[in-house]
Amino acid sequence: MNVSLYKEITIVIVLYEEEFSLINQCLENIKNFNIIIIDNAGNKKLKKKIKKNYNILKYILNSKNVGYSKAVNQGINLCDTEYVFVFQADCVMNVENIDILLKAHKKYDNCFLVSPTYYDSNLKLAFNGSTLREKNLGTQIIQLEGDICVDNIVTAAYLFKKKDMIDIGFFDENFFLYFLDNDFCRKVNSKKKAIIQVFESKAIHTHGSLKVKNLFKKIFFRNFYFTFDELYY
Numbered sequence: 001m002n003v004s005l006y007k008e009i010t011i012v013i014v015l016y017e018e019e020f021s022l023i024n025q026c027l028e029n030i031k032n033f034n035i036i037i038i039d040n041a042g043n044k045k046l047k048k049k050i051k052k053n054y055n056i057l058k059y060i061l062n063s064k065n066v067g068y069s070k071a072v073n074q075g076i077n078l079c080d081t082e083y084v085f086v087f088q089a090d091c092v093m094n095v096e097n098i099d100i101l102l103k104a105h106k107k108y109d110n111c112f113l114v115s116p117t118y119y120d121s122n123l124k125l126a127f128n129g130s131t132l133r134e135k136n137l138g139t140q141i142i143q144l145e146g147d148i149c150v151d152n153i154v155t156a157a158y159l160f161k162k163k164d165m166i167d168i169g170f171f172d173e174n175f176f177l178y179f180l181d182n183d184f185c186r187k188v189n190s191k192k193k194a195i196i197q198v199f200e201s202k203a204i205h206t207h208g209s210l211k212v213k214n215l216f217k218k219i220f221f222r223n224f225y226f227t228f229d230e231l232y233y
Contacts, residue, residue, distance in 0.1 A: 005095075005102050006032055009083045009159070010057070012075035014068055016040040017212055018089045020049055026087070027054050029094045033085075038075045040065040067176035076165055085159045092204040093157060100201040101159045104147060112168075112193035113160040115153040116201035117144060126205060128154050129197035132189070133182050133233075144199045151189055153197060155181040156205045164193075177221065178229040 011033045015023065027035070027050070034057040039047065042061040051059060058078055062071065076084055083105070085098060097116060105114045118126040127141050129150030142148065168187060171180050188195055212218040 005099050006034070008081055009085050009098070009102065010034045010036060010079040010081040012036050012038070012072060012079065012084060012086045013089055014038045014040065014071045014075065014086075015043075015046075015089055016065060016068075017043075020046060023050060023089045024053070025092060026089045029092060030087070030098070031055070032095070033098075034081065036060075036075045036078050038062065038071040040067070040071050067173070069171040069175045069180045070173040073170045073173060076162060076170065079162055082161055082163070083159060084162050084165065086155065086157070088156045088205070090206055091156045093202070097201045097203065098159075101198055104196060104198045104201065105159055105161075108147075108194060108196060110192070110194050111196055112164055112188045112191070113153070113158050114196045114198050114201075115158045116203040117197060117199055118154070118156065118203055118205040121204060121206055123204075129195075132186055142197070144197065146199050148197050148199070149194050150197050151195065152182055152185040153195055154205075155184070157203050168193075174232055175229050176225045178226045179233040180229070183233055 011030055013035065015037060031054050036058045037050070037056055038060045040062050042063055044061065047059050047061060050056060060074065072086055083102065093116065101114045101116060105111050115128060118128045120126045125141055127139060129142055129148060130139055130152050132151045168191060171184055175183060185195055212221055
């Protein structure tokens with residue numbers, strides 16, 4: 001394994017009402033990296049518990065939920081390393097698989113971002129790379145036999161150079177939670193840059209699991225924000 005990757009990569013995680021047990025499972029595998037956490041729920045008790053167990057480089061509590069796009073931009077701007085790895089707390093990935101991602105990014109010319117191949121909790125191949133929504137080609141799971149260029153990825157785990165993100169203009173902060181990955185990847189495509197799903201890099205990720213505890217808030221998120229973001233896209 002390339003031990004220098006700890007100095008090359010900062011990991012950014014955006015939180016909103018996740019349980020400590022879920023975050024703990026995520027952090028345990030990546031604890032030796034520089035980690036920046038942005039908590040859109042402003043949970044002081046959770047911050048205290050996480051910092052007691054892990055050495056977190058920067059831990060930001062937002063006073064209100066500013067949405068995923070704004071929070072992830074906030075985290076990226078705080079990074080000082082060449083590479084940034086954005087990671088969701090419900091994703092489990094070990095150091096070796098992150099190392100594979102970094103090597104893939106360095107290997108391919110014109111590469112903007114790389115993302116692993118996702119598997120569900122039963123280790124069954126899960127959805128990641130796809131075409132853009134407007135092509136209307138469906139959302140079938142790609143049966144990979146090697147690395148592949150895709151139009152779009154699910155933004156649960158993805159690695160890029162901070163400089164490239166600055167050049168392209170970050171995520172559109174008008175997107176609150178949904179469709180921001182589609183919009184961002186469309187922007188990357190328009191710049192003729194490559195988005196690569198890496199076959200040998202593996203991550204466990206469960207799709208569509210909104211962590212909001214309050215039922216009415218969850219309904220509001222899924223209806224209002226989904227509809228607004230879809231129409232905006």
